[in-house]
Structures are given as C-alpha cells and as structure tokens.
Amino acid sequence: MKAGNGIYRVVTMGVLLWFLSLGVCAQCITENNVFKGGERVYYHAFYNWKFIWLNAGEVTFTVDETKWRGLPAYHFKSIGGTFRNYDRIYRVRDTFEVFVDRYNLKPFEYRQITNEGSYSANHHYIFNRENQTIRTSISREGKPFEREVIPWPECAFDLLSMIYQARNIDFSKYRSGDKIPIALVVDGEIHNLYIRYLGREVAKTRDGRSFNCLKFAPMLVKGTIFEAGEGMTVWVTDDKNRVPILVEAKILVGSVKAIFSHAEGLRHPMTAEITP
Secondary structure, eight states, X not given: OOHHHHHHHHHHHHHHHHHHTTOOOSSOOOOOOSOOTTOEEEEEEEEEETTEEEEEEEEEEEEEEEEETTEEEEEEEEEEEEOHHHHTTOOBEEEEEEEEETTTOOEEEEEEEEEETTEEEEEEEEEETTTTEEEEEEEETTOOOEXXXXXOOTTEEEHHHHHHHHTTOOGGGOOTTOEEEEEEEETTEEEEEXXXXXXXXXXXXXXXXXXXXXXXXXXXXXXXXXXXXXXXXXXXXXXSSOOEEEEEEEOSSXXXXXXXXXXXXXXXXXXXXXXX
C-alpha cells in the first residue's frame, strides 16, 4: 500500500469517523439541539513519516438550511483535499454530502465523490421511508454503476448524517468503558459497529489551545487502511456543541493525527475551551 494512499484516506474518512465516534444508541435522535444552519468547522491533518509529522491536508464540514423535493432539509457537506505542495506526492479531492430531514435528521439523499491518486469512486444513495429501503448506485474507477436495493434498518445512517445525528446524543448516562452500538451504511452495506466511551480528558492542539473533552475509541473494520479493532482515539468538546478536537489513529503504514483548526456559526458558545 502506498503511504500517500493511507494518508489521505484517513484525512477524509478519519475526520468522518471522529464524528462517528460520538456514537448512536439504539434509538434515533428526534430533535436537534446542537447545531444550526451556517455552521462551518475546519481541520488540519498530519501524517507521521519516519518520526516527522507532515501537514498533509485539510477538511471542512458545513451545514446549510435548504429544501429537498419541497421538504425542509439540512444540507451537510464535507470537502477534503491535500495541500498543493503535497499533491506532488499524492493528490486527493473528496466530497461527501447529504440532504436530511430538518426535524429528525434522517437522510433523504447521499452522495460521495472520491478522487485519490489514480483511484476514483462515486456513491449515490436514496433513502425510501415508505418501504424502509436504500437504493444504492456505486461506480469505482470509471466502471459502470452497480445498483442495488437493500433493507434500511431502523437508525442506520450514512457516514455524514451519522455525524450530526450522533452529536445530539446524551452522554450523561454512559460510564467509562461502556460500548455504544451504531449501524452504518458503507460501500452499499450495513455495518453493525460500536464505540467505547473512555470518560473525560483535556485535549491540546498544536497551537497550544486546551479543551475539556469526552474521549472515545471506535471499533474499526479491517480494510486497506485500518486494522480491525479499537485503533483510533477521539476527543470531542464536553459542551453543548460536541465538536471533535483531536483524533489519533494507527494505520497499516504509520499513524495519523487530525486537529481542530477553527469554527464559525456554532449554535452555542464553545465553553469547553480552557482559557489561560
């Protein structure tokens, strides 16, 4: 596996997994109390190469109020890319977006466009609430789309809608060591996973800022980047925003670290930051 491949697959997917690590319990969230339209959150990602941390790329997450086929909706979007000076090693431009019901955050339509080096893929899901199915269309490396209809289990989400659904979880009922089950649609399949809650801890960024955080370790599925198991650790703000601050992960070649840069349009003040 090329090192560059591992770097950015984690830069993009890893940031999504930070949010995923916030977990979803057996029941769906029916009310959003965490974010609002206009929110923007920014991250930098670093790759460890021969004991040197390289600043490889950046990822943004945005929320906008809109309509989907006439229904009130949120448009969630995440765009990730390597910096230009890193493009010479391995160029990446990835986009994830989903339209969800503004009232219960259940997805309507999901798209994922992946361009990583010579690899490309296009994922498109339509969620049908009448018969609880998902219509998937997936094309990899320019090949014809493969289309399927799969069952849509209760409280199963795509990567991006899972992020915002999970941020509304009430963590006060969990104790350190508890496992929280999640159901996720990845590559046109349903995966039943979990995250392990590890309690509270202070996390620091590279610019010296400190945040009171909740700490998690998500279960990962073995693939081209990760080993199976709890090889990733995540810290999210212990306040009303639940914004991911730091993620550290071991991959098949080296390790990665992604760090919060800044945010705009948060619904609540970021009270988790520790001021000098």
